[in-house]
Amino acid sequence: MGLVLIQGPEALLADRVITNVSSRFPNAQISNLHADELEVGVITDSLAPSLFGDQRIVVIRDTQDLTAECADEVLAYLEDEDSNLLLVLWHKGGVKGKGLIDKVKRLQPEVFSAEAIKKDSEKAEFIRSEFKVLGRKITTEAVQALIDSLGSDLRELGAACSQLASDVALQKTIDQDDVAKYQQGRVESTGFDVADAVVDGRTAEALISLRNALATGTDPVLIVSAL
Structure with a gap:
């Protein structure tokens, strides 16, 4: 089914790549392996052909942390790949584990970038692309407001x-005031805000308050207790 290489430390982008490539094979069984948790033999077992020829996806995260023995298991598999298996390797960058990645690249995998987005201009482009996918418009001021408040994550x-x-x-262009309201809601929403909106029959506001309360760490038990 193929070989995919993801390069870069940005978890959100890497996770999206994994989700997108996995969606090509909706019936495939997915296995997620974390390099720093693997013992010798686990990769070999995970990549062994299925007795029934089932489609499978094996994701190995943090390949820069693979031991030499585990890296050799990956290379051994690549000498005789399973046509019913998609292997996804995520390497966060740097020189650690570069030997394995160089050998993988010679096999011409499908390569995706998950490089960290650090510059404000890159963050602005990310925000605009997000809203474009969502079918919405946003002002330049609102973009900057989001960067100023949440740009580190x-x-x-x-x-x-x-x-x-x-x-x-839906028909409104998202502006700086909308961002300010979003930020204020995230800070101020509590279980009591959710309860008040529910009692008053303000369903949409209750759902927004619930999401904001959970996003800011409010214990779900406290929310239920307030109802």
Whole structure:
């Protein structure tokens, strides 16, 4: 089924690649292996052909942390690949584990980038692309407001884009005020806010408050207790 190589430390981007390539084979069984937890033999067992020819996807995360013995198991498999298996290797970068990656690249895998997004210009492009996929428009000021408030965490930034697209009226261009309201809601929502909205029959507001309360670490038990 193939060989995929993901390079870069950004977990959100790597996870999206894994989700996208896995969706090509909806009936495949997926196994996630973390390099720092693997003992010798686990990779060989995981990559062994299925007795019934089932489609499988094996994801090895943090391949830069593989021991020499485990890396050899990967290379041994690549000498005789299973046509019913998709192997996904995620290497976060650096010189550690580079020997394995160089050998993998010679096999011409499908390569995806998950490089860290550090510059504000890159973050702005990420935000715009998120809203484009979501079918929404956002002002330049709103983009900058998101960067200023959440720019250090790409996963949280992506979640904010999705939340704003869901909460703001469909025909409205998302602006700086919408971002400010989103941020204020995340800070102030409590179990009592959820309860008040439920009692008053404000279903949409209750759902927003619930999401915001959970996002800021409110214990679900406290939310239930407030109802």
